Amino acid sequence: MPSCSRFHEQDKRSGISSGYVTRFENFMRAYRAGIRPLRPRVEAPIARLITMTLRESSYWPIRNSRLVEWCHAALLLQEAGFRVVVVRDTERADEPLPRLKTAPEASRNLDARASLYRSAASNLFVSNGPAWFCLALDAPTIILRPATENAGTLSSKRAMHERFGLADGLPNAPAHQRLIWAEDTTLNIVAAALGRLK
Numbered sequence: 001m002p003s004c005s006r007f008h009e010q011d012k013r014s015g016i017s018s019g020y021v022t023r024f025e026n027f028m029r030a031y032r033a034g035i036r037p038l039r040p041r042v043e044a045p046i047a048r049l050i051t052m053t054l055r056e057s058s059y060w061p062i063r064n065s066r067l068v069e070w071c072h073a074a075l076l077l078q079e080a081g082f083r084v085v086v087v088r089d090t091e092r093a094d095e096p097l098p099r100l101k102t103a104p105e106a107s108r109n110l111d112a113r114a115s116l117y118r119s120a121a122s123n124l125f126v127s128n129g130p131a132w133f134c135l136a137l138d139a140p141t142i143i144l145r146p147a148t149e150n151a152g153t154l155s156s157k158r159a160m161h162e163r164f165g166l167a168d169g170l171p172n173a174p175a176h177q178r179l180i181w182a183e184d185t186t187l188n189i190v191a192a193a194l195g196r197l198k
Contacts, residue, residue, distance in 0.1 A: 027132065028164045032171045045140070048082045049120045050193055051103075055128040056089035063148045063156060065126050066184050073189035074100050082193075085120075087113065087130070117141075122193055126184050127156075140176040142192050144184045 052074055054065040074084045078100075086102045088095065093107035106113040113130065117123050117139040125131035127146040134141045146166065147158040158167065165171050169179050180197055182188045191197035 025164065027136070028166075028171070031135065031173075032165075034172060045121050046083070046119055047121055049085065049122075050077055050082050051085050051087055051116060051120045051123045052189075053087040053123065053125045053128070053130045053134075054089055054092075055126055056092050058091060060156075062150055063126070063128070069184055069186045070189060071097055071100060072186045073193070076186070076190050077193055085116065087116070124189060124193060135170070135177055138174070138177075142178050142180060144180050144182055144188060144192060146179045146181065 052070055054067065054070060056064055056067065070086075074086060077084050084100065085106075086097055086100050087106045088097070088102055088104070090107050093102075093104040096102060103112070103116060106116045110133075113133070114137055117134045117137055120140065122140045122142060123134050124142045124144065125134070127143050127148075131141065131143045147161050148156045149158065161167060166179060167181075170177055178192075180188070180192050182192070182197060188197055
């Protein structure tokens with residue numbers, strides 16, 4: 001970017017917040033204004049392609065995706081005729097999941113992740129960085145469990161989301177992007193993917 005004059009590679013994730021300048025409030029200001037800044041070139045979305053991005057991090061594990069629930073939901077959607085691709089957390093990119101297709105390159109590479117999200121008919125998440133990245137791509141996005149009350153961080157609590165006007169969903173959101181205030185259980189994941197859970 002022309003405005004970038006220097007960069008620093010951070011070794012540890014714990015130090016990211018001190019140097020992170022985009023700030024969530026600026027993201028939400030842009031989102032409300034209809035700004036979706038990232039547009040990778042892709043063909044038209046693949047009608048029955050669903051991605052599921054898992055949060056499986058070793059830090060703040062309480063915020064992680066419920067792995068068993070997501071895998072079960074993926075299998076049910078596959079049985080219903082959908083092509084499901086699971087994007088595992090970067091920490092587990094190369095670990096396969098029984099009977100499910102994973103995308104290790106998308107777990108590690110933002111270009112690959114962006115292309116996959118933009119080519120999918122639906123992308124499902126719990127609230128995490130990749131979910132908000134998907135929103136910025138203007139790709140179809142469904143975020144279940146947008147807040148995790150007991151995570152120990154203000155940014156994970158519903159009160160913070162309410163502060164930014166998210167309690168009732170995404171402000172000025174297109175129909176293909178939704179926050180769903182429901183737990184990531186198998187039934188809720190499947191219902192959200194099928195458009196039956198608002």
